[in-house]
Amino acid sequence: MTRATTVRAVLAAAVLLVSVLITLTMSPRLGLDLQGGTRMVLQAKDSATLKADRESTDRTLEVLRRRIDSLGVSEPTLTRSGEDRIIVELPDVQDPRKAAEVIGRTAQLSFHAVRGPGAEQEMGKTAGLTLPDEDGRPLALGPARLTGAGVKDAGASFDAQQGAGWTVALDFHKGAGRDWTRLTGEAACHPAQDERRRVAIVLDDRIISSPQVAPSVGCNVGLPSGSTQITGSFGADEARDLALLIKGGALPLPVEIVEQRTVGPTLGAAAIDAGARAALIGAAATALFITFVYRLFGALAAVALAAYGVISYAALVALGVTLTLPGLAGFVLAIGMAVDANVLVFERAREEYAERSGRSLRSAMTAGFRNAWSAVADSNVTTLIAAGLLFFLGSGPVKGFGVTLAIGVLASMFSALVIARALTEIASRSRFVGDYRGVNGIARPGRVRTWLARRDPQLFRSPLRWLLISTALIAVAVLGIVVRGVNLGVEFTGGRLVEYSTSRPVDVETARTVLAGAGFGDAEVTTAGAGDLSVRTGDLDNHEEHALRAALAEEGGHTTKVRDELIGPSLGDELRRNALIALAVAVLVQLAYLAVRFRSTFALASVAALVHDVILLVGAFAWLGRTVDGIFLAALLTVIGYSVNDSVVVFDRVRELWAKARREAVTTIANRSVLQTVPRTVNTGMGALFILAALAVLGGDSLEDFALALLIGICVGTYSSVLTAVPVALTLEKRAKAPPPAPERASGRTSGAGAKRRDPLDNRARV
Secondary structure, X not given: OOHHHHHHHHHHHHHHHHHHHHHHHOOOEEOHHHHOEEEEEEEEOOOOOOOOOHHHHHHHHHHHHHXXXXXXXXXXXXXXXXXXXXXXXXXXXXXXXXXXXXXXXXXXEEEEEEEEEOXXXXXXXXXXXXXXXXXXXXXXXXXXXXXXXXXXXXXEEEEOOOOOEEEEEEEEOHHXXXXXXXXXXXXXXXXXXXXXXXXXXXXXXXEEEOOEOOOXXXXXXXXXXXXXXXXEEEOHHHHHHHHHHHHHOOOOOOEEEEEEEEEOHHHHHHHHHHHHHHHHHHHHHHHHHHHHHHHHHHXXXXXXXXXXXXXXXXXXXXXXXXXXXXXXXXXXXXXXXXXXXXXXXXXXXXXXXXXXXXXOHHHHHHHHHHHHHHHHHHHHHHHHHHHHHHHHHOOOHHHHHHHHHHHHHHHHHHHHHHHHHHHHHHHHOOHHHHHOHHHHOOOOXXXXXXXXXXXOOOXXXXXXXXXXHHHHHHHHHHHHHHHOOOEEOHHHHOEEEEEEEEOOOOOHHHHHHHHHHOOOOOOEEEEOOOOOEEXXXXXXXXXXXXXXXXXXXXXXXXXXXXEEEEEOHHHHHHHHHHHHHHHHHHHHHHHHHHHHHOOXXXXXXXXXXXXXXXXXXXXXXXXXXXXXXXXXHHHHHHXXXXXXXXXXXHHHHHHHHHXXXXXXXXXXXXXXXXXXXXXXXXXXXXXXXXXXXXXXXXXXXXXXXXXXXXXXHHHHHHHXXXXXXXXXXXXXXXXXXXXXXXXXXXXXXXXXXXXXXXXXXXXXXXX
């Protein structure tokens, strides 16, 4: 073996060994949509005395952390997002009502002297501080004498001896204890049964207890400063929640729930099983296909593909990436995309072997890797750009998809350019492999290439006809958007979407009638697969959702909440705006990158094809009535990367051939380039289609729309990269004044974009 091959083999073995070790010793971190639980996004609001900024939001987060710890939730996660948002993830919490009540209340506890009976019309007005007591009678209160900040500890207990029922015992800090003694001592100076002998305990502008000071307490003597009890008509849960709120402390800022998602554990487990089945079947189909097409070298690429799966999974686990449902789909999708680099290399090796008779298999493979490096690098960079945009401009699970996709792209490049290359270089040194063309899969041209070479179709004799077809497709898509409308998901419109599973079948019309009778006449009811019901409403709080579920249970028996999404209107507007920004930024960034790497005409043509794909995909979903949500956005940005990926491969070949034949017509060059790259496009597309078909069929309802969007996007992107991007480029080139790409110099460099690159893992200079 050469030194370079040895380095690759050792590096591949080391990375694989570490990856296997990580896989066997560490467990993945699952998102709530896979393990079940509740995710909330809280928006901090300005108070009368404090602005919602980074510092005050951090203090609010710590108070929430203490409260949630008291709830006993296992491994809760709280993080600040931006300046004034807090993301709360509560594994295994299926009913968010209690959690929302506890963590969302401001818990402003205060103790007041009672000035006497209040006027009915003054109740609720802060100026006179008149509030109803436990029996609804108005009391005029004095200013707060101490607050919840003075409470050192609080606990709920049942008082059986005094018959007071459930009470909340308070322990004061030293200074607050003295204030408590003075407050009760002043109240004790009034006669018994006088309202002024009472002390009001107020929580969030509501009197929760207003006991009279006992007759045994002397005037200006007061109760002992160490502790006291809050009594009232508390149930066990109410007393515990009150103690938890007081002990956790007051929130520095009021908070509002702007997003809430709940996923049942069965749905998460089903998604994991479906994703695993899709990964295994799709990967197996892809491996069989690439082995059938490229024989021995295809089988070696399949081995590298398996290594890719281990490496990318180990990277996800080692980096602590939270694996969400879209992230799982991204992991599966990247398996299909990992084939792309191998296909590019093998097709270039076939060309080298066919063009230069007498060339050895080993030198053909070396030339294949060298010549494919430019297209591999450019196409993967465009996908990384899409992944970066998903991470920085997406939210929630979409971010996880971006991270997973980026790791998958990097791992796929390593598996193709290091592992697969080491295996193929070792195999190509074998005399048996080199002599038997039917074994190695490289020495014989593929069937698609042979058929195209025999027919030699002139695709671009009239580029305008392809542009007319693309324009017609865009018109149909726009018509669907205008006539049918885009069915924006609750994520973009705001509102609540809940899916229920009932023990008895309930048809949609019956469910609508039942919900209308319960006061939910505006609820949209549809089926959600497997007999489940999907209910979409506007503003619906947790108590109203509980009532809605109870109404369904009367007709459907035992009703289980499978999925729950609540998006506030302000967040929906923001997500919709961010989605449009993400698409605009994706187009501009891709244009900038392509303008640097290619001619401006090629860059504009690639972006034109990209916009064509976006419009067609949105139009297809409009005609099909499918939901456009955050997961669709992830699929759309992935399609953008895939579309540019295909265009890059075609224009990379045009650039190369044009630099060698500068006097030849660009139309002829483009036609030859497309015919040479079609085998790669077909074989790569087939690899991705196997994976996506497995996701669409086996992935369940959760992944069906995602897989469908990518299936449509890949088919449209494959078409547009050839029959939209190239005709646009040819049309622009008629008006362009830039000369053809510069030819290669003897040193192996070029003065223009057609430069050959040195293989970064080879120790020999390439010419």
